[in-house]
Amino acid sequence: MRNLTRILVLGAALAWLPSCDRGETADHPGKRTYERYCFSCHAAGVADAPKFGDRASWGTRLEKGEDALLQSVIDGMPPGMPVMGLCYACSEEQLRDSVDYMLEALE
């Protein structure tokens, strides 16, 4: 019985460790928000949304700079780009991170 407990504890610790290693800290802070909210349109370029990782599809938008792009996300760009990219619970910082994540993918 005691051994079994030990094995279970060890097993739980081992299962936890690797998820710690490659966890949140290694990822870009905007990745999660992007994957939950922005991905649905920006991966495939729904309704002409500028595509993730495809610099050409962003065209002159990039010249606006990150602040202006973030403002578009906060305000939305009717009709295609929804207010706050549909993440109504997101803080400005989370939205900024998700924009930053998309911009980094273009580098």
Ligand code: HEC
């Ligand atoms: C329902 C689809 C949809 C979702 C969800 C969505 N977008 Fe968009 N997004 C669009 C479309 C379409 C455009 C192009 C709008 C236009 O130019 O009229 C756009 C444009 C943008 C732009 C360019 C803004 C500019 O000033 O040119 C940024 C940056 C952006 N989205 C970021 C995001 C982020 C970050 C999220 C998630 C938090 C998100 N989008 C979620 C559809 C979406």
